[in-house]
Amino acid sequence: MSTPRLPLRPQELVPVRPWYQHAVFYEVFLRGFYDANNDGIGDIPGLHEKLDYLEWLGVDAVWLLPFYPSPMRDGGYDISDFFNVSPDYGTLADLTSLLDDAHRRGIRFVADLVMNHTSDTHPWFIESRSSRDNPKADWYVWNDDDQRWPEARIVFSDVERSNWTWDDTRQQYYWHRFYSHQPDLNYENPEVAEAMIEAVKFWLEIGFDGFRLDAAPYLFQRDGTAGEHLPETHEFIKRLRKEMDASYPGRVLLAEANGWPADVADYFGDGDECHLCFHFPLMPRLFMAVRKEQRSPITEILSQTPEIPPGCQWAIFLRNHDELTLEQVSEEERDYLFSEYAKDDRMKRHMGIGRRLAPLLDGDRRLAELLYALVLSLPGSPVIYYGDELLMGDNIYLGDRDSVRTPMQWSPDRNGGFSKADFAQLYLPPVMDAVYGADAVNVEAQYRNPGSFLHWLRRMLVQRRAMPVLGVGAMEMVACPNPSVLAYVRSGEVADAPVGITNPWGPGGPPPVPLRGSPWEQAPATSTVVPVHGPEPGTTGLRSQVVLCVHNLSRFAQPAELSLARWAGSTPVEVLGRVRFPTITDAPYTISLGPYGYLWFELVGPDGEPGG
């Protein structure tokens, strides 16, 4: 007999955390995800076909890399039309259909938006360069010489010699912070700002749940500065946020601002700028810590990470579509990371390393699990790069960052199941080596194998849903004499069920994996799916949650003597198996961790309530 649930009393009604503070994001490179029309290029209908997979995996939101018309000289980050879909990928109708279906499943979509620059084939630039007095003459940044703003660094210094490039037609130099075929827009011109806001509204109207703002720090330039993180840039983003909040509540802005945490935190404003910012400096330090087998690189950067305003969140990740950037490390650290992770010069890209997660880790699954355990439990919303849930490989012989943009490996079939096009038609060759090729690494095989990395990650995502404190809880380091052990407690008040996020399996976790039947098991009827748009219900019940996370950064087994006296009397319950460990006392709490081992515990008080 079930107990009828009593209505909540008013004093038990509390605001629900916004969805993006709990969400797990999945980054999709559309061109390489799935090719539905067999022309060799991934497309929107292809992604639509794979929504079942994403729902099964348990991601909350998809970050979609640029899908706009583009000459594709920089992976689509060279946009030639802000108001359309590249014909390579499908139509606006295809996109609308995809978003509608995703929303029905409780999956949100965030679009990559390049506001800083366009392709040099964009009609705006073609018009702007045509003369010095055309209507769009000032839509880009022009100058008679190439000496202005010498303080601005050259981002792609291995390719570009200057941030200025001469234009023969206009007989002037134009400004570009990235490739010379990507002229920067001139945000001093109000018409440019208006045009970009118009583009933003266009895509929000189509149904996107927000934007990842590419190259956010560079929108403005000013004499005597490096042209990054300028107040004018923040003012523009605040304006954008205000316009979004007014007409499209619940949508988000995610800043790509590669900088020191204290600088990047400025992009949160007072909670009135971006909702999320990538935490770039954390990522290389995760890799450094496991090679040094010491926690200090991680604890150092966390200690330098400022508090962020309520309603904001860091986005944390292991790998993405770019190189593993080493801009935010010291020279010594960069040398160290190159020597450890890029032993072949061909692995280096710009100021970073163009490799995927698995090859970086020499294919060590234990290490991959450890790093994911960290990303899923450190403060922030995790972002998973497509294919990394399989531990896909890369191809360092491909140019620029194409090394990590090879086709998704769906099956051992032709072209790794990505496309039925002829091999020569493919936008890039799939990885075909013996270790990481589609014969060895693919979704189909891992889906059928409950012991696969794919299933492990899926279980971890389920577990993370059950512990919303990992998204928003406070973090306290736990003292441990062993420098190879990183332990922390996440604690806070959490909603019973985060509203707006699917929790398809309920508290019992996912059902057993079928080995035959429908390709993707659908969420059972108990699933709690709510509309993702419109105002959130806003209130639900609260409870305390305390989670202890312990990680062994060493490839050797380690003891962990943890100072947990604060939680004396609580019992750690291991979250995956619900195994009760001995009760904590004021004495150091000793546990053993296998090589690259991790343990997550929920701390439960004597009364069964969360400890702490």
Add this chain to the structure above:
Amino acid sequence: MTNAMLEIDGARRRALEPLVVAWLARRGVGGVGRLEILEAEVLRPGRPGLLDVVASVDGRTAHLVLGLHPPGAEVRTLRGVDDGVLGGFADEAGPAVAVDALFDADLAPLVVVAIVGEPVAVASIAADDDRATVLDAEDRLSLSVFPWPTEGPHPAVDMLVGLDEAGFNHLAAPLALWRRRGRDLGVAQELLTEAADGWAVARTSLRDLYGAGGSPEEAGGDFADEARALGTMAARLHLASERAFGRRSASVADWASEVEARVKDQAPALARSEPFRQSLASLRERTERAAAVRTHGDLHLGRTARSNQGWVVADWLPGGADSAGEPRYCCPLSDVGDMLWSLRHVAGVALEERDQALRPGLEGAARAWVDRNRRAFLAGYLATPGISELVPTDGELVEQLLVAFELGEAAAKVGAGLAR
């Protein structure tokens, strides 16, 4: 603090003396001859109560914090203590069960509150020996209580505070001094929760090297950057020490004699060896004088910790003082010699723990690790701006001093049974 000092009359003396004797016995001090209760301060009246007692025990000054439970109350001890009860006691609040409050799960937090003034719910024992009992409180601060305080300022506290005020930030900042009638009874410091012991960090590097083979510079756990940073920290310590405590001039030959005496006393076999005698003989012939500053006195890896702010000196209890408690002014290279020996020692200890059959193959790696990290430490030390003012400019003399001081440190550790 404005707590009440108890008048030590005959009755009070008779009540406290057995408790002090019991406390001494717990610390392994038996056969007490002359015992005198010098002072007693009420840190917390009533029950549970706290009474801080200073006594003279055969010429030494002992310091204990008595906890007073009401009769019948459950006594819960912190780890490592089977029975914290010292005996019975009675005062105006009535009879009580007296315990060592620092080891009492309920009273240890009250001691921290009484000294630091901050509310603390939980405390745990982080360390306990004859130098100090260290309580960690809620991962926020640590309170070191000295069981054997010195008359006048405690050298370690004196050095800690002096260096902190001189801008040396490679330390856990002092938060509060517990000082009464000129005696330092304890000190509260910021707790560096995430810090890891320097010895353990070096062992992590060696574990990686011995596990992977190859050269130390190619190993993932290469320690050279850390060793360099340690060298910088040591140099900054000496520069800050000069600012805080001044600089003296000392005879190089005198340092040679001091080392010789130390080695003869603690490692006679080493003192008789020809290489040792030769190295000291050449030093004794030097006629120049050089700068002396107040040094740490025992700066090895185990005294340091790697924190989020970089390397820190975690243990100041040598206090830069000699055995009589007087500030010890010496060549700053004496601390450098200590650390050079420590870098050699840790590699050897890690090697000895490996299977005997594997050791020959690892000896080369160990030597390479020691060479690389000693070089890195020295490079970090000598490259620190300003340090050239404190160390001799004669490279040969520097080398001779380092050899001598390292041998002296080795002898001291052999003498203390900490090395072979």
